[in-house]
Amino acid sequence: MKPRLALPGAALVAALCLIPLSATADSTAVVDLTSQLKSEVDVDGLSAIEVGGIVILRGRTTDAATAQRAGALTQNLGYTRIANLIQIVTPPDDAAIERQAERRLAMHRALDGCRLRVDSNKGVVTVAGKVNQELQKDIAVDLVRQIDGVRSVRTDLSMNRSY
Numbered sequence: 001m002k003p004r005l006a007l008p009g010a011a012l013v014a015a016l017c018l019i020p021l022s023a024t025a026d027s028t029a030v031v032d033l034t035s036q037l038k039s040e041v042d043v044d045g046l047s048a049i050e051v052g053g054i055v056i057l058r059g060r061t062t063d064a065a066t067a068q069r070a071g072a073l074t075q076n077l078g079y080t081r082i083a084n085l086i087q088i089v090t091p092p093d094d095a096a097i098e099r100q101a102e103r104r105l106a107m108h109r110a111l112d113g114c115r116l117r118v119d120s121n122k123g124v125v126t127v128a129g130k131v132n133q134e135l136q137k138d139i140a141v142d143l144v145r146q147i148d149g150v151r152s153v154r155t156d157l158s159m160n161r162s163y
Contacts, residue, residue, distance in 0.1 A: 041070045054081045062091040092123035092149035104143045123151035130160045
């Protein structure tokens with residue numbers, strides 16, 4: 001009789017060992033929900049990832065209501081455990097960005113002789129005008145990119161024909 005009990009006991013132990021493995025595999029599965037939320041909320045760099053039954057929301061917005069709406073939309077998708085890590089940032093001060101960019105560009109000696117204009121719209125800065133050398137375009141962009149509140153830099157720079 002003992003050999004007959006050992007075989008079903010071994011099968012039971014093997015089955016019990018397999019259950020945690022399959023449960024562990026499911027709990028580490030990653031589901032990307034970003035595309036389902038991206039069209040509904042305006043969050044920069046939005047990422048919505050479900051791991052182990054918890055949805056992690058990341059990104060940046062200037063509006064707290066938008067961050068809360070992303071959480072509510074996730075709940076509407078049927079998820080109850082949500083870690084809303086969306087950062088609320090202050091909107092960029094375009095006038096201050098323009099002043100600081102103009103000041104930095106005017107003070108940099110490598111840009112002497114250049115005629116530059118700066119415009120900022122929601123942290124997207126456009127540097128336009130004329131430069132004397134191709135390298136001056138890179139210098140101008142690098143200087144502006146380092147200013148707090150600048151999200152991106154666009155250029156509309158051309159070469160002076162007199163040089």
